[in-house]
Amino acid sequence: MTSAADRVPAPLLVLAGIVSVQFGGALAATLVPLIGAGGSVVLRLLFASALLLVFVRPRWRGHSRRAWLTVIAFGVALGLMNFTFYSSLAHLPIGVAVTIEFIGPLSLAAALSRRWVDAVAVTAAAAGVVLISEALSTPFADLEKTGIALALLAGAFWAAYIVLAGRTGGEFPKLEGLALAMVVATVVTLPLGITSAPSWSPDILLKAFGIAVLSSVLPYSLELLALRRLSAKVFGILLSLEPAFAALAGLLVLGQVLSPTQLVGMALVVAASTLVLGLGARQKPDPAEAAST
Numbered sequence: 001m002t003s004a005a006d007r008v009p010a011p012l013l014v015l016a017g018i019v020s021v022q023f024g025g026a027l028a029a030t031l032v033p034l035i036g037a038g039g040s041v042v043l044r045l046l047f048a049s050a051l052l053l054v055f056v057r058p059r060w061r062g063h064s065r066r067a068w069l070t071v072i073a074f075g076v077a078l079g080l081m082n083f084t085f086y087s088s089l090a091h092l093p094i095g096v097a098v099t100i101e102f103i104g105p106l107s108l109a110a111a112l113s114r115r116w117v118d119a120v121a122v123t124a125a126a127a128g129v130v131l132i133s134e135a136l137s138t139p140f141a142d143l144e145k146t147g148i149a150l151a152l153l154a155g156a157f158w159a160a161y162i163v164l165a166g167r168t169g170g171e172f173p174k175l176e177g178l179a180l181a182m183v184v185a186t187v188v189t190l191p192l193g194i195t196s197a198p199s200w201s202p203d204i205l206l207k208a209f210g211i212a213v214l215s216s217v218l219p220y221s222l223e224l225l226a227l228r229r230l231s232a233k234v235f236g237i238l239l240s241l242e243p244a245f246a247a248l249a250g251l252l253v254l255g256q257v258l259s260p261t262q263l264v265g266m267a268l269v270v271a272a273s274t275l276v277l278g279l280g281a282r283q284k285p286d287p288a289e290a291a292s293t
Helices: 002-006 010-028 032-056 065-088 094-101 103-111 116-133 145-171 176-199 202-226 232-238 241-253 260-279 287-292
Strands: none
Touching: 010 032, 010 202, 010 232, 010 241, 032 065, 032 176, 032 202, 065 094, 065 145, 065 176, 094 103, 094 116, 094 145, 094 241, 103 116, 103 145, 103 232, 116 232, 116 241, 116 260, 145 176, 145 202, 145 232, 176 202, 232 260, 241 260
């Protein structure tokens, strides 16, 4: 599986993961109101862990202490990233929550930047995300502080996820690290959503299975493989395409008309990602960046 994926350009793996997440997010939107954020995250991770353990069959022995510390940290970041973002949706409009969460990966990209073109791309991507989400049209007084804090935490865990995914890919072969990290993420979030278990009907379990495949197994696998060949800086900026794909899906699938502001935002995000792909993706990370990832 890894050798086949190596023949696919790393940016295409990231884009495929983004598309998968959009379908999973649409399905999750129908589940969260039924069993809450905690229950939705726990079910999603339970199914994802089971699938990865069956198909990947990771080795539990023979790993160094450094490898275990890395995969445990990766699992904690993965689990809390999901829980804090789902929880923020109970307090904030989804567009605002996504915008605040993107502060994490965009800040990471800015911190790892070593060239002026990277700074331009990060700035353009940040502006595009804000315009797409229409966060500027929501009065600050209407935003709940709890939701803002949760979305900021989700962004911080997302940035940690990006860095730790790259390190995990270097410590474990194929997808073994992801399978082990998913188990850790499930254990971490289990106390946060197990109380919803009495409500787990067959219909809810079926939805959760679909979310696990579309929002966890496929995108996380593709991202882990991509991060073996893509710097965290470039990956962080490419992720800014996610709200653009969400806006486009809303137009094509749901018939939601995009405003001129959103179209400008989409153009900025696409331009930023194109800039990084054209001028940065083929270059090896410099020594300072390599040491940080």
